[in-house]
Amino acid sequence: MFYVQVDAPIHGEQMEVDWEKFLQSYFVDLDLLLVEVAYEQWLVMQPDRELDQRDRTAQRNELLSKARGFLERVRTELGGEARIIVGEKVVSSEALFEEMDRMKRAEKMSYKIDPDQAIVTTWNTFLYELIHSLQVHQLDQVCAVIPTTPLWSDGEMMKTIQCFLEEDLNVSETARKLYIHRNTLLYRLEKIREEIGYDLRVFDDAMMVKLMQFILRRKADVAR
Numbered sequence: 001m002f003y004v005q006v007d008a009p010i011h012g013e014q015m016e017v018d019w020e021k022f023l024q025s026y027f028v029d030l031d032l033l034l035v036e037v038a039y040e041q042w043l044v045m046q047p048d049r050e051l052d053q054r055d056r057t058a059q060r061n062e063l064l065s066k067a068r069g070f071l072e073r074v075r076t077e078l079g080g081e082a083r084i085i086v087g088e089k090v091v092s093s094e095a096l097f098e099e100m101d102r103m104k105r106a107e108k109m110s111y112k113i114d115p116d117q118a119i120v121t122t123w124n125t126f127l128y129e130l131i132h133s134l135q136v137h138q139l140d141q142v143c144a145v146i147p148t149t150p151l152w153s154d155g156e157m158m159k160t161i162q163c164f165l166e167e168d169l170n171v172s173e174t175a176r177k178l179y180i181h182r183n184t185l186l187y188r189l190e191k192i193r194e195e196i197g198y199d200l201r202v203f204d205d206a207m208m209v210k211l212m213q214f215i216l217r218r219k220a221d222v223a224r
Contacts, residue, residue: 001096002027002044002067003037003085003103006074017078026070043100059089060123067119085110086121112221113214116162127211131218139219146212147196158213160188164200165210171201 006019019042023034027044035043067084074082085107087099102122109128110120134142151157160178164185167173175185189200196212198205 001046001087001089001099001103002063002070003041003087003107004044004070005041005083007040007081017080022078023070026073027066060121063089064119064121071118082118083107083111084119086119088122113217115217116158118166127214131214134215134218136222139215139222142215143219146215149195151192151195152213152216157188157192160185161192161200161209161213164189165206169201169203169206 004023006017019040020034020036023042023044024032027046033045035045037043063086067086071082071084074080085103087103090096090099099122106120106122106125106128109125109132110117113128113131114120160174163177164171164174167177171182171185171189175182178185192209193199196209198209200206200209
């Protein structure tokens, strides 16, 4: 099950997109159910007759693969963006409504804490839950040890960090997605390391930087 929010094309002339047809052409299934919950926001549900024949990990991997494929298609064919909330596969109407509630909560919390994340899953939002539960004084304590630097408000650098993390710290693929030379990316990564003391090419450091981003965004949200 997917909750898909699509944005208008970001380059070229504005164009009208038949999103229902576009979704149908990607999520191919005769029994596909599409529900337009708001303008350019869709709930996509597909029956799965093999639900009992695969373990949960395989189901989740398949859902993530479909979500990534759809996002790539929106970006390459339309020059636009999409935000996709991926929910678990369900076997009853009661479970359906419960999962829809989880999807709504995941969408709300992730938008505040990790707005640049294009694909969010309901089974992997525990970090959002944790950060969302922090009290003001706890946020203050954590923010006190986060390096103060203009880097956090540098759009280009934040986009670089986001893409690098999305591409599993793969330098070549990140450079390709950002349309920059590999050496340019390496220069940016080194600049980030010099600014905050964490090397994004090291997994533990990358996760720390991501966590810092989450905390700072939550602090800004609470302050508003």
